[in-house]
Amino acid sequence: MNQIVNLKSLKTTCQACSLSELCLPRSLDDSEMVRLDDIVQRKRPIKKGEFLFQVGQPFRSLYAVRSGSVKVFLPTPSGEEQIVGFHMPGELLGLDAMEHDTHSCSAVALETTTVCELPYQNMQELCHQIPGLNHQFMSLVSKEIGSEHEMLLMLGKKMADVRLAAFLLNLSCRFRTRGFSPNEFNLSMSRHDIANYLGLAVETVSRLFTRFQEDGILEVHRRLVTIRDMSKLVALAEYAGINCQHIKDMISDS
């Protein structure tokens, strides 16, 4: 049964993909989408812990997450790692490798994950032929830079609770955009990963989760997070200077 589903999803075209509005196909017409679809290589699902690419490997393709999630990190000489991002369906990976011809970071699946592979050479040619695709590509690249700016902002203004709040809100938004509940979701990453990403110790993250529960902000069971008081979470994150207007709008709408 599972296999049938997987085979089916392997055949999914860009036209039929529910992520097309988030991903590269956005604003392409049918014939253009077919041409994009032609260069997309849909790979078999990769399991939790498998690498999509590793630092130093030759750069050939960009990847778009189709399902599951991926963490991207820089390994340090001391054998540790610094996570620079978590990627959800519809998001592009490997953008930092276009400068050189090798990957400057590694990407590993946090759960069973499927991706679309976009050979860079073909992408370049197609972007040349389809201005709309080029534009959308630049848009996604620009978005990546923007979200990293936001991350820098967060890491710059210390305060652990603010960082975690902003992180959770960010996830909440991204789940909502993808049609999932913004108030209840499963974290695909470990506490260790969260701590690493936010520049905190694991223990601090753990303590914050319990404190947020005591304050009635969250309910947490293992990796299942339920946001009980969105406004408190927003108030915390706003302290970091994160722009939460769209979330506030969402709250008042409901």
Add this chain to the structure above:
Amino acid sequence: MNQIVNLKSLKTTCQACSLSELCLPRSLDDSEMVRLDDIVQRKRPIKKGEFLFQVGQPFRSLYAVRSGSVKVFLPTPSGEEQIVGFHMPGELLGLDAMEHDTHSCSAVALETTTVCELPYQNMQELCHQIPGLNHQFMSLVSKEIGSEHEMLLMLGKKMADVRLAAFLLNLSCRFRTRGFSPNEFNLSMSRHDIANYLGLAVETVSRLFTRFQEDGILEVHRRLVTIRDMSKLVALAEYAGINCQHIKDMISDS
């Protein structure tokens, strides 16, 4: 006299520009460079403290720094700011605005600065016509993402001294690339800016500068920094996982 020099530099073409190897013209042939040159608008110098663009303003152009330096920051609702980067000659600004049609950050000159304005519309067209330009553009964008990853790595691994060391090394490299001394340079930004950028308090930065002097690593007079012991600085920065191999090579060469 000054005015004559300025007028002269205002007329500088991409072909004659000493930064062409760092900037967009790289790897373009003569005729292509002329076409790029045609769309470049060279603006009068902007003075220290003047804005190149501000958050919320409509996005029309990218900017390449020609001389001087620029700080880019996100203003927070609380009236503070988070600096996300300092830009030196040959570097592009405004990349994060391509997603929307408004700037998502502000850019202000740290000293008297000249920039080349690249109307985005024209850039897109020209990139379409000149694949080499498009490639170099993507390269610079990719480089931007890469350097922000490095920044995230630095802010993630705390330790104030390591951050400052990595920051100074980064500047040193960039000065060297531009033909200036990697061992002695003027900081165009205030201690306040450095602290903000590195996620530290001004006092901590100040204390670190004195400590680095006591340790014989630096000599600091106001904003003039002289690196006395590059290897110690590298040792500190490497602790952060910053890849310093190219700097080590440079040291052994000299």
Add this chain to the structure above:
DNA sequence: CGGCCTATTGACGCTACTCAACATGAGTGG
């Protein structure tokens, strides 16, 4: 010369890290 801004230095307190023990759940093999 006086005012202002930037930078430095000192004293103190708090946040978050470290070390350590313990709890819980998942996966494995008998």
Add this chain to the structure above:
DNA sequence: CCACTCATGTTGAGTAGCGTCAATAGGCCG
């Protein structure tokens, strides 16, 4: 099916690093 192990997460105690507050020094400009 249960006991075992390992990975993951939680909680506690102690501490160090860095931020905050405050005072002072030095440079720049009118």
